[in-house]
Amino acid sequence: MGLEWWRLLEAFVVVFLFFHSSCCSDKDYTRPFYLFIIIYFNMLLIHAWIDQYYLVNKFLIIKMSLCAAPNYMFVKEATSAPAVTYYDYIIIGGGTSGCPLAATLSQNAAVLLLERGGSPYGNPNITNLANFASTLSDISPGSPSQQFISEDGVYNVRARVLGGGSALNAGFYTRATAAYVKQAGWNGTAVNMSYEWVEKKVAFEPPMLEWQSAVRDGLVEVGILPYNGFTYKHMYGTKVGGTIFDRQGHRHTAADLLDYADPKRITVYLHATVYKILFRSNRGKSRPEAYGVVYKDANGVLHRANLNTHAESEIILSAGAIGSPQLLMLSGVGPADHLRAHGIKVVVDQPMVGQGMADNPMNALFVPSPLPVEVSLIQVVGITRFDSYIEAASGMSFAYSWARTLHQNYELFLNKTGRSFTVPTEAMTKAADTLNAVINTTIRGGVILEKIMGPISTGHLQLRNTNPDDNPEVTFNYFKEPQDLNRCVEGMKTIINLINSKAFSKFKYSTTPVQALIDLMVSLPVNLRPKHPSAAISLEQFCIDTVMTIWHYHGGCQVGKVVDHEYKVIGVDSLRVIDGSTFYNSPGTNPQATVMMLGRYMGRRILSQRYSNFKKGKTT
Incomplete structure (x- = not known):
């Protein structure tokens, strides 16, 4: 069992070497490997790990979600x-x-x-926790998620569905600070009433099982104090926040x-x-x-x-x-x-x-576990005084039957971008079969991430063309301002301390140093940014080289x-x-x-x- 996660890494390395030698030039960022790694591994790991429990109960949950769908007679197709x-x-x-x-x-x-x-x-990929990653990895023209790549070289998505981002995200629910409300010029009483109006329909207290409890206790142990319990309020310290998923794993958008x-x-x-x-x-x-x-x-x-x-x-x-x-x-x-x-x-x-386009940069470490872990989305957060937020998710299932359709999906992507396809069908099929063969259906572990407040760094948006269906050109300028980078470094230090804490120790292999986890993240092409050897030893360079989105752009x-x-x-x-x-x-x-x-x-x-x-x- 201790070697299980190394088999996962081995599989990724094999696929990387295969695609690296078979695909287009280094400048062709639509290469199949990048598409596979980012759309599935990055999005799945960062936001949700789908446990065997939910797979077993998949059809029951789907049935419940369909029955719970509201009968909105006023919602119609525009063709009418x-x-x-x-x-x-x-x-x-x-x-x-x-x-x-x-x-x-x-x-x-x-x-x-x-x-x-x-x-x-009626779309189980949206409604049910069990199918969370499917929507984010769907690149079809009618997908609820429309993918784009910022000029910074970071993969991203935007919503294309009734309910918007609340139909795609990991569901964490938490209010703004009183200072934020005041600075925005909003009426505090009316704001609280409006939050409560929302919460009656879509917000819930999440279950706190072993992984999330260990993260919570680890955050407290490393000094992210005080512990504030369950609350929607944004306060310094460690807390359990709300979620838009109910106890049956049903999303409320x-x-x-x-x-x-x-x-x-x-x-x-x-x-x-x-x-x-x-x-x-x-x-x-x-x-x-x-x-x-x-x-x-x-x-x-x-x-x-x-x-x-x-x-x-x-x-x-x-x-x-x-x-x-x-x-x-x-x-x-x-x-x-x-x-x-x-x-x-x-x-x-x-x-x-x-102008003023900004996206909160996110960096993370994947932590393989010697013990089984529950499925959990973002539930606990450590709100630090250096303005980095520490969060975690756990429990995953790699059902790679979907990988057989990678060739088809990639062709769809190329048709939209006008790029030539150079990897033959049999090569894609062989790669998918390799993944299916070497990776166990269920890999135990989770991810611990940090997102910085703000950010201070901003960029811009401009048109590529006059087609409203197409994505505009967006630049976020991640870590352009030194203070943003400093916050990331402090956040990563906190994650390292958390992983090494006594409270979290049973979910970490004692023989696996944190440096190995850092090396793993550095080795994966989680974005299209230039890579530097120093990223494995410099947290500053690690933040810059492995930056991802948490989809909080504004x-x-x-x-x-x-x-x-x-x-x-x-x-x-x-x-x-x-x-x-x-x-x-x-x-x-x-x-x-x-x-x-x-x-x-x-x-x-x-x-x-x-x-x-x-x-x-x-x-x-």
Whole structure:
């Protein structure tokens, strides 16, 4: 048993050498090995290890999740939409903020929610913990996760499904700090009420079994104090946070918050890709006014949705940190020279659109265990005073029957990128068979990771083309600022101390030094960044060379630069942005709770303003 994890490493080395000699040049980052390692190993290890227990109970869990799916009669395919429709509010993006926002606004207005992806319900790869990695590794055109690679050479994904990132992530639920709320200018009482509104539907206390308990006790032992128990609050020390998975392993996404909606006042169209926001210049108004959107259904047919003729009617972008700045630019709001270079008519020259892009860097160590471990997603977090967050996940099952389809999936990827395929089918099949032969179905172990606060380092987003289906070009500039790198180093030191702690000792092979775990991570091509021999001995270089994403990217439409404090786009009328693109920093240890809260919070504010103006007779 002690050699089991070394067999895993051996398998990866064999496949690496095989693909390295068989694939394209070093500059071809779509080589099959990288695709395999990152999509499956990285995403699976970092966020969830699927245990034999859940595989045995897979069909029972699927049945339960399908029965629990809400009967949303207002959710329809965009192919059923009329050519032209009218609403009080048009929300672009049915994600983590868009769903609670739409549900709230529907209490007193006619709402249209446009989602470019499909429904999470009835899809076991989304709904069930047992199939967590399947969605992230799906590169098909209709996948709920759309993969992209930042200009930094780090693999990433963005959501393409109702519920947004909450339909794909590891489910950790934790609030922002009181200081974050104050700095954002939000009303603390209303914020807490909005969090509670969200938590009634989607937040749960996780079970605490042996691995997570050992991580918790190890964090306390190495000085991440005090121990704060189970709480949604963000506090220094060690705590157990919430999760959006219930005790049956069933995911509860932001789409569940649509249960609050008034079904008579809301319409949700799926597979509705917005091409642009429409603007007009009205007499007596100095600024362009948003009045409608053009969107495409699954058959490629274009539709229009227009605002009703009320002064309070608005279009609201909730397409996320990638989609919102991208769509603003495609609609003519952005840096004028950049827009003209793509043949886009400039509505407003707004150079700050796409600026301030940031992604919290994540680094990790995989820890093989001599003992069986439970399946656990992120449950415990150590919130350090040097602003690094320590988290862990455990229990994995490598069911590699999927590897036989690697060739097919890789061809799909190449068709989208236009790259030539140089590895023959039989070679891919042989590699998949090798993996199946040498790797046991269940490998015991887990991963301990650190994510830094902030970050301070930022980059930018710009268009590649004018196709809204394609990913824009994104640069995050990981570790550009020295303080970010220092936080990572301190976080990795804490992980090393945790692994060596007495509390965690039974889950670590006594004959395996931490240096071997570091060497393992350095040897894996977890990203496309340059590799340096010193990464195995320098934690600074380790952080730089092995950086990965934890999918907490934000920015691009920041408050005070692109939108005002009411999230109204500066320089135009009847348009807001309400999502993580408005953030300067990622809130808490995981932003999803705050993004859902923001949708509810701003929905209530908008309705309050609407009612106040209605009483004053402010209609047109």
